Amino acid sequence: MNTFGNNFKVSIFGESHGPALGVTVDGVFAGIPLCEEDFYDDILRRKAGASGTTPRIEGDVPEILSGVYEGHTTGAPVTVIFRNENTRPEDYESFRKHPRPGHADFTANLKFGGYNDPRGGGHFSGRLTLGIVAAGVIAKRMVHFANIQANLTEVGGSANPDSWNALLKAAEQDGDSLGGVVECVAEGLPIGMGEPFWDSVESKISHAIFAIPGVRGIEFGDGFKASAMRGSEHNDPFPEHQCHHHDDPDHQCCGKHKCQSPPLTNHAGGVNGGLTNGNPLVFRVAFKPTSSIAKAGIPGRHDVCFAIRTPVVVEAMTAIVLADFLR
Numbered sequence: 001m002n003t004f005g006n007n008f009k010v011s012i013f014g015e016s017h018g019p020a021l022g023v024t025v026d027g028v029f030a031g032i033p034l035c036e037e038d039f040y041d042d043i044l045r046r047k048a049g050a051s052g053t054t055p056r057i058e059g060d061v062p063e064i065l066s067g068v069y070e071g072h073t074t075g076a077p078v079t080v081i082f083r084n085e086n087t088r089p090e091d092y093e094s095f096r097k098h099p100r101p102g103h104a105d106f107t108a109n110l111k112f113g114g115y116n117d118p119r120g121g122g123h124f125s126g127r128l129t130l131g132i133v134a135a136g137v138i139a140k141r142m143v144h145f146a147n148i149q150a151n152l153t154e155v156g157g158s159a160n161p162d163s164w165n166a167l168l169k170a171a172e173q174d175g176d177s178l179g180g181v182v183e184c185v186a187e188g189l190p191i192g193m194g195e196p197f198w199d200s201v202e203s204k205i206s207h208a209i210f211a212i213p214g215v216r217g218i219e220f221g222d223g224f225k226a227s228a229m230r231g232s233e234h235n236d237p238f239p240e241h242q243c244h245h246h247d248d249p250d251h252q253c254c255g256k257h258k259c260q261s262p263p264l265t266n267h268a269g270g271v272n273g274g275l276t277n278g279n280p281l282v283f284r285v286a287f288k289p290t291s292s293i294a295k296a297g298i299p300g301r302h303d304v305c306f307a308i309r310t311p312v313v314v315e316a317m318t319a320i321v322l323a324d325f326l327r
C-alpha cells in the first residue's frame with residue numbers, strides 16, 4: 001500500500017501531474033526543531049538540473065501542513081506537500097492506448113480498470129520520491145546518532161566519474177539512456193538494531209529501497225560476490241581476547257563475558273542475523289536505465305540517467321527504516 005512502517009509510519013500521496021504530492025509521517029517524536037528550510041538541502045540534491053537529468057524543473061517548495069507548532073514537532077502526524085507547477089499532461093495522453101515500455105502504464109491501467117491517473121505515470125512516477133526525501137529529512141532527525149551517506153558509484157557500468165559526462169552525452173545523442181549504482185553507508189548505528197526474521201535490517205531496507213521506482217537490485221556487504229568467496233575470506237572475525245577482563249594473552253574466552261567490539265572486517269555490510277553489528281551498514285542499489293527514451297519514440301521530458309538524482313532518496317529510505325526500528 002502507500003504506507004510503510006510500524007513505529008514511524010510514512011504515507012505518500014499525490015501524482016506527477018496532479019495539483020500536489022507529499023507525505024504524512026506519523027510517529028515523529030515531539031520537540032524536534034523543524035521548519036520548511038530544513039528540507040531545502042536534501043530537496044536540492046534530488047532536483048533535476050545536472051547533466052543527464054530531465055529538463056522538467058519544478059520549484060519543489062515544501063509546505064508543512066500539520067504536526068509542527070512554533071518551530072517544533074508536536075507529536076501529531078507531520079504532513080508536507082509540494083505543489084506541481086511545471087506540468088505538461090498532454091505529453092501523456094496517448095499512454096492509455098499505447099503503454100510505455102518499462103512503466104506502470106500497462107499494469108496500473110489493467111489493475112485499476114483504467115481509472116488510474118496516466119499523466120506522467122501518475123502515482124507511480126519517480127516524482128513521488130520527493131515526499132520520501134521530505135520524510136527522510138524528518139527521519140534523519142529521529143536517528144540523529146547515525147551518519148547516513150549515499151553516493152553515485154557507477155554510471156552506465158563505469159566506476160570512473162571522469163568518464164560519466166561523455167557516456168551521458170553519447171547516450172543522449174543516441175536518444176538512449178543509462179543506469180547507475182548508488183552505494184549507501186550508515187555509520188554510528190548501535191549494535192542490535194533490527195528485529196529477528198521478517199524484519200531483519202536487510203529485509204526492511206530492501207523493502208523500502210525496492211519501493212523507489214526503477215530499482216533493479218540491492219546487495220549488502222560483499223553481496224553477490226560472497227557466493228564466489230571462501231568462508232575464510234568472507235567471515236568477519238571478532239577481535240581476539242574479547243573478554244578484556246585480564247591481561248593473560250593465552251586466555252581462551254570463556255563465553256561468559258560479552259564481546260562488545262564489532263567484527264574487524266565488514267564483508268557482511270554491518271549486519272549479522274538481521275541485526276546491526278556495530279560496523280557501518282553498507283549496501284549498493286542498482287538502478288535501471290531510464291525507460292522513456294527518444295529512440296523508442298517516447299515524448300515527454302526525461303532523465304538520461306535518473307540514478308544521478310537518487311542518492312538522497314536512498315539515504316531517506318535508510319533513515320526511514322532506521323527510525324522505524326526505534327522503540
Ligand SMILES: Cc1cc2nc3c(=O)[nH]c(=O)nc-3n(C[C@H](O)[C@H](O)[C@H](O)COP(=O)(O)O)c2cc1C
Nearest residue numbers: 102103104124125126213214291292302303306309
Ligand atoms: C528520481 C527519479 C526520477 C525518474 N525519472 C524518470 C524519467 O525522467 N523518465 C523515466 O522513464 N523514468 C524515470 N524514473 C523511473 C520511473 O519512475 C520507473 O521506471 C517507472 O515508474 C516504473 O517503475 P519500475 O522501473 O520500478 O518498474 C525515475 C525514477 C526516480 C526515482
